[in-house]
Amino acid sequence: MRPFAVIFLLFMVGLAVWLIWDKLQAPKPSTSPAAQEIKHIESAPIELTDSENDPISATETKPSLAQPSTAAKPAAPSASLSSYLKLEQLKARSKTCQFVQHTYYALCYSEEHEQPLWTVYILDGKKLKESRIRRTQDFRPDPKTTTQSAHPSDYRRSGYDRGHLVPAGDFKWDSLAMSETFYMSNMSPQLRDFNAGIWERVESTVRGWARQKGRLVVYTGPVLGRVKERIGKNQVSVPRAFYKVVYHLDEKNPSGVAFLVPHAPSHKAPTEFLVPIDSVEKVTGIDFFPALPDDIEERIESRLERRLWEASPRKR
Numbered sequence: 001m002r003p004f005a006v007i008f009l010l011f012m013v014g015l016a017v018w019l020i021w022d023k024l025q026a027p028k029p030s031t032s033p034a035a036q037e038i039k040h041i042e043s044a045p046i047e048l049t050d051s052e053n054d055p056i057s058a059t060e061t062k063p064s065l066a067q068p069s070t071a072a073k074p075a076a077p078s079a080s081l082s083s084y085l086k087l088e089q090l091k092a093r094s095k096t097c098q099f100v101q102h103t104y105y106a107l108c109y110s111e112e113h114e115q116p117l118w119t120v121y122i123l124d125g126k127k128l129k130e131s132r133i134r135r136t137q138d139f140r141p142d143p144k145t146t147t148q149s150a151h152p153s154d155y156r157r158s159g160y161d162r163g164h165l166v167p168a169g170d171f172k173w174d175s176l177a178m179s180e181t182f183y184m185s186n187m188s189p190q191l192r193d194f195n196a197g198i199w200e201r202v203e204s205t206v207r208g209w210a211r212q213k214g215r216l217v218v219y220t221g222p223v224l225g226r227v228k229e230r231i232g233k234n235q236v237s238v239p240r241a242f243y244k245v246v247y248h249l250d251e252k253n254p255s256g257v258a259f260l261v262p263h264a265p266s267h268k269a270p271t272e273f274l275v276p277i278d279s280v281e282k283v284t285g286i287d288f289f290p291a292l293p294d295d296i297e298e299r300i301e302s303r304l305e306r307r308l309w310e311a312s313p314r315k316r
Contacts, residue, residue: 080251081249081250081251081254081296082249082251084217084249084289084291084292085122085215085217085249087101087104087105087106087120087121087122088101089291090106090120090122090217090219090289090291091106091120091290091291092108092118092120092219092286092287092288092289092290093286093287093290094108094117094118094284094285094286094287095110095117095285096110097109097110097111097116097117098111098145098146098147100142100144100145100185101144102144102180102183103176103177103180104121104122104171104174104176104177104180105119105120105121105166105180105181105186106119106120106121107119107120107165107166107185107186109142109145109147109149109185111147112237113222113224113227113236113237114149114150114154114234114235114236114237115150115165115185115187115188115189115222115236115237116165116185116186116188116221116222117221117222117224117284117286118219118220118221118284118286118288119165119166119186119219119220119221120217120218120219120220121166121170121217121218122215122216122217122218123170123206123207123210123215123216123217123218124210124214124215125210125211125212125213125214125215125216126214127173127174128170128172128173128207128210128211129211130173131172131173132172133171133172133173133174133175133178135168135178136168136175136178136179136182137182138179138182139152139162139182139184139187140152140182140183140184141183141184141185142183142184142185142186144185145185149183149184149185150184150185150187150232150234150236151184151232151233151234152184153232153233154231154232154233154234154236155187155189155231155232155236156232158189158231158232159191159231160189160190160191160192160231160238161189161190161191161192161195161196162184162187162189163187163188163189163190163194163195163199164181164186164187165186165187165188165220165221165222166181166186166220167181167203168181168182169203169204169207170203170207170218188221188222188239188242189231189236189237189238189239190242190263191263191264191265193265194263194264194265194266197265197266197267198261198265198266198267198268198270198273199242199261201269201270202244202259202261202270202273203244205270205271206218206244206246209246209248209309213248213250214248215249216246216247216248217246217247217249217289218244218245218246218247219243219244219245219246219286219288219289220242220243220244220245221242221243221284221286222237222239222241222242222243223239223240223241223242223243223260223283223284224237224239224240225240225283228240238263239263240262240263241260241261241262241263241283242259242261242263243258243259243260243261243280243283243284244258244259244261245257245258245259245277245280245288246258246309247289247300248308253308254296254299254300255300255303255305255308255309256277256300256301257274257275257276257277257304257305257308257309258274258275258276258277258279258280259273259274259275260273260275260279260280260283261273271306271309271310274304274306274309275304276301276302276303276304277300277301277302278301278302281301288301
């Protein structure tokens with residue numbers, strides 16, 4: 001081998017040895033706490049929040065973790081549910097209608113349909129046992145409706161009864177209360193066999209519950225939707241169904257239930273038409289009892305607990 005070739009070979013071997021030695025002496029990546037923290041922040045996922053309970057405006061920032069946070073204030077004790085058993089607390093939310101309050105019940109009157117979208121009252125089981133005032137039968141326009149209510153003549157020869165929404169039978173304990181249920185603002189067209197059949201049995205069932213449970217909050221009204229028929233000079237809309245929504249504000253176990261009954265004669269038991277209150281709200285667009293605390297309202301309205309609403313013996 002020529003001397004020049006030997007020298008070049010030795011040079012290349014030496015260069016390789018030097019590169020290997022230099023690589024072994026290179027410093028290892030930093031494992032300091034600061035470096036680890038930076039790596040953690042860079043790899044942490046971004047958390048998106050959308051909470052109405054903890055709003056942050058464009059000019060606010062969350063407190064640093066290093067700063068002591070202020071302890072949350074304890075929630076104020078909730079009011080007794082009996083405090084909601086007042087007529088002024090029971091106003092529902094619904095489409096445009098005129099709110100009218102009488103002595104023992106309230107309603108929201110729809111001029112478009114010439115009947116209330118909803119009625120509400122407190123049914124007291126003890127008062128149901130107090131007396132037996134006879135029906136007054138004094139059907140008349142409601143002087144409190146500014147647009148004027150329907151007239152008894154609208155129902156004449158129409159084929160429909162003047163169907164009470166707030167039942168006269170629930171106010172046999174007071175002559176004024178009984179008389180006020182005969183305002184035409186409290187009426188809705190009902191087929192005779194429906195009014196005297198399944199609907200009367202629904203009303204009797206609710207009265208039975210009141211005798212067992214005490215005081216109940218009762219909403220009643222028509223399901224109108226696309227109206228296919230109107231009656232009388234004032235063009236009163238004929239509903240396609242009726243509802244009754246019932247709340248029992250027991251302090252330990254508040255509950256609620258609803259009836260949703262097609263406007264047709266039926267031989268079924270009233271309990272066959274039980275539904276959660278939410279179902280009626282979806283059909284009607286009405287928010288019943290919005291004054292209730294949200295958590296209680298949600299729990300009552302989303303469930304159907306049949307065991308709490310067993311049928312009572314029928315009694316008029």
